[in-house]
Amino acid sequence: MKFLSEFRDPALVERLVDELHRTVRGDWTLMEVCGGQTHSLVKNGLMDLLPAGVRMVHGPGCPVCVTPVPLIDLAVRLVLEHGATVFSFGDMLRVPGTTRSLAQAKAAGGDVRVVYSPLEAVAFAKANPGRQVVFFAVGFETTAPANALALVHAHREGLRNFSLLASQVLVPPAMAAVLADPASTIQGFLAAGHVCTIMGLDEYEPIVARFRVPVVVTGFEPVDLLHGILMAVSQLERGEARLENQYARVVRPEGNPDARRVLREVFRVADREWRGIGTIPASGLEVREEFADFDAKVRFGLEDAPEPASAGCIAGKVLRGQARPTECPHFGQACTPLTPVGAPMVSSEGACAAYWHVAQAPVTLVRGGRHG
Amino acid sequence: MCLAIPGLVLAIEHRFDGTVRIAKVRFGGIVKEASLEMLPAAAVGDYVLVHVGVAISRVDEAEAKQVFRYLEEIGELDELVPMQDDTAPHQRAGAVEGA
Numbered sequence: 001m002k003f004l005s006e007f008r009d010p011a012l013v014e015r016l017v018d019e020l021h022r023t024v025r026g027d028w029t030l031m032e033v034c035g036g037q038t039h040s041l042v043k044n045g046l047m048d049l050l051p052a053g054v055r056m057v058h059g060p061g062c063p064v065c066v067t068p069v070p071l072i073d074l075a076v077r078l079v080l081e082h083g084a085t086v087f088s089f090g091d092m093l094r095v096p097g098t099t100r101s102l103a104q105a106k107a108a109g110g111d112v113r114v115v116y117s118p119l120e121a122v123a124f125a126k127a128n129p130g131r132q133v134v135f136f137a138v139g140f141e142t143t144a145p146a147n148a149l150a151l152v153h154a155h156r157e158g159l160r161n162f163s164l165l166a167s168q169v170l171v172p173p174a175m176a177a178v179l180a181d182p183a184s185t186i187q188g189f190l191a192a193g194h195v196c197t198i199m200g201l202d203e204y205e206p207i208v209a210r211f212r213v214p215v216v217v218t219g220f221e222p223v224d225l226l227h228g229i230l231m232a233v234s235q236l237e238r239g240e241a242r243l244e245n246q247y248a249r250v251v252r253p254e255g256n257p258d259a260r261r262v263l264r265e266v267f268r269v270a271d272r273e274w275r276g277i278g279t280i281p282a283s284g285l286e287v288r289e290e291f292a293d294f295d296a297k298v299r300f301g302l303e304d305a306p307e308p309a310s311a312g313c314i315a316g317k318v319l320r321g322q323a324r325p326t327e328c329p330h331f332g333q334a335c336t337p338l339t340p341v342g343a344p345m346v347s348s349e350g351a352c353a354a355y356w357h358v359a360q361a362p363v364t365l366v367r368g369g370r371h372g
Numbered sequence: 373m374c375l376a377i378p379g380l381v382l383a384i385e386h387r388f389d390g391t392v393r394i395a396k397v398r399f400g401g402i403v404k405e406a407s408l409e410m411l412p413a414a415a416v417g418d419y420v421l422v423h424v425g426v427a428i429s430r431v432d433e434a435e436a437k438q439v440f441r442y443l444e445e446i447g448e449l450d451e452l453v454p455m456q457d458d459t460a461p462h463q464r465a466g467a468v469e470g471a
C-alpha cells in the first residue's frame with residue numbers, strides 16, 4: 001500500500017458516489033474547511049458527481065487567503081526599508097499588498113526567497129550571519145509546528161539574525177465564527193484532516209455540541225472526500241450530530257503530542273484578524289514573549305495596522321461559504337490569477353482560483369484563454 | 373498550503389550531535405529529507421506524512437484497510453440489493469467519467 005493511488009481509484013469513487021445517491025433524501029449544505037480540500041473537490045470534478053441534495057460550500061481554510069493586507073505590507077517594508085531577506089512559501093509572493101506584493105518588492109531589488117521548509121530559512125541565516133533573515137510564517141495548525149521548530153533551531157544555534165513574521169491562524173475558532181453568523185446555511189462540516197493530525201479531535205466536540213452539526217475529520221484524496229461527505233450526510237439523514245474521523249489512518253484522537261508541545265512552548269494564542277472576515281477572538285498564534293528576539297515585529301519595531309477594504313471583492317462572503325466565487329462581479333474579469341483583486345484568487349487553494357482554473361481549462365483548449 | 377504527502381522512510385540519520393533525527397523519505401520517484409523531531413517513534417519502513425520538511429504523522433495501514441473493507445461492503449450490498457430506488461445512480465448517467 002502506498003496510501004495515495006488507492007485513494008484515487010475511480011472504481012472506489014464510483015462506488016462511493018452510488019452509495020451517496022442511495023443515502024441522500026434531504027437537502028444538505030456542507031462546508032469543507034480546508035483550501036486543499038476545496039482544490040481537490042474542484043480539480044477532480046467531484047462536485048459534479050454529488051447528488052442534487054448535497055451542496056458543498058467552501059470554507060476559510062486557505063492561510064494565504066486570510067492573511068491581512070497590513071501583514072503583507074509589513075513583509076514588503078522588511079524587504080525594502082529594512083533590507084531584510086524575507087523567506088516564504090511560494091503562494092505568498094503574489095498576494096497583493098496596499099502598494100506592492102512581495103513579488104513586486106523582489107522585482108524592485110528586494111531579497112525575497114521561496115522555500116519549501118522553514119528549516120531552510122534557518123540554514124540560510126546560519127550561513128549568512130551578515131543578513132537579517134525573516135521567515136514569513138504563514139499557516140494553520142498544520143504548518144505552525146514546523147514554523148515553531150525553525151525558531152527552536154535558530155534559538156539552539158544562538159542565531160541573532162533570524163526572526164518570524166507570524167501570520168498563523170487556528171481553524172476551530174473560525175469554524176465557530178462561520179457557524180455563529182446568522183446568514184450561515186451550513187449543516188455539517190468536513191474538518192481539515194492535516195490540522196487534526198497535529199491537534200487531534202478534542203477541539204471539535206464543543207462545536208458539535210454548541211451548533212449541533214456533524215463534524216467529520218476528512219482527508220484530501222477523492223475517496224477520502226466522498227467518504228467524508230457520505231459520513232456527514234448519513235448523520236444528517238439520521239438526525240444525528242456527532243464527531244467522526246474518516247482520516248483515522250493519519251489522525252489520532254490526541255493528535256501529535258510532540259508537535260503540540262513545541263507549539264505551546266513557542267507560540268501563544270491571540271486574537272487575530274482574518275482577511276475578509278474580521279477579527280476572530282483567540283484564533284491566531286503569536287511568538288511568546290520569551291522568544292521576543294525571534295519575533296520580527298519586536299525586532300524591527302513594526303506595528304500592525306487595520307485592514308483596508310478592497311473595493312468590490314466579496315472574499316468575505318466567499319470565505320464564509322455565503323457566495324460562490326462566480327457570483328463576484330470581478331471574477332474572471334478584473335480578477336484573475338494574473339491580476340488578483342483579492343487573495344482567494346492568488347493561492348491555488350483559494351476558492352476563486354480553483355474555480356477560475358477549472359473554468360479556463362476547456363476554454364483554453366479552444367480559444368487560448370479568456371482574459372477580461 | 374496544508375498539503376502533506378505520505379512517503380516511505382528509507383533511512384534515518386542523526387545530526388547536530390545526535391539530537392536531531394532526519395529521515396530520507398521516498399515519495400514516488402523522489403527522495404527528500406524530513407525532520408523526525410515531531411515523530412520520535414518513526415522507523416525505517418514506516419510510511420510517514422510529511423509537511424514542509426517535517427514528518428507529522430505515521431500512516432496506519434490497519435486503519436487504511438478498514439476504509440477499504442467498508443468500501444468493499446457497500447460494493448457488495450450494491451450487487452445484492454436490486455435497485456428499488458429511482459433517484460439512484462442511473463439518474464446521473466455518465467457522471468463518473470473522468471473521476
Ligand code: SF4
Binds near residue numbers: 312
Ligand atoms: S473573484 Fe477576486 S475580487 Fe471576487 S471575491 Fe474572488 S478574489 Fe475577490
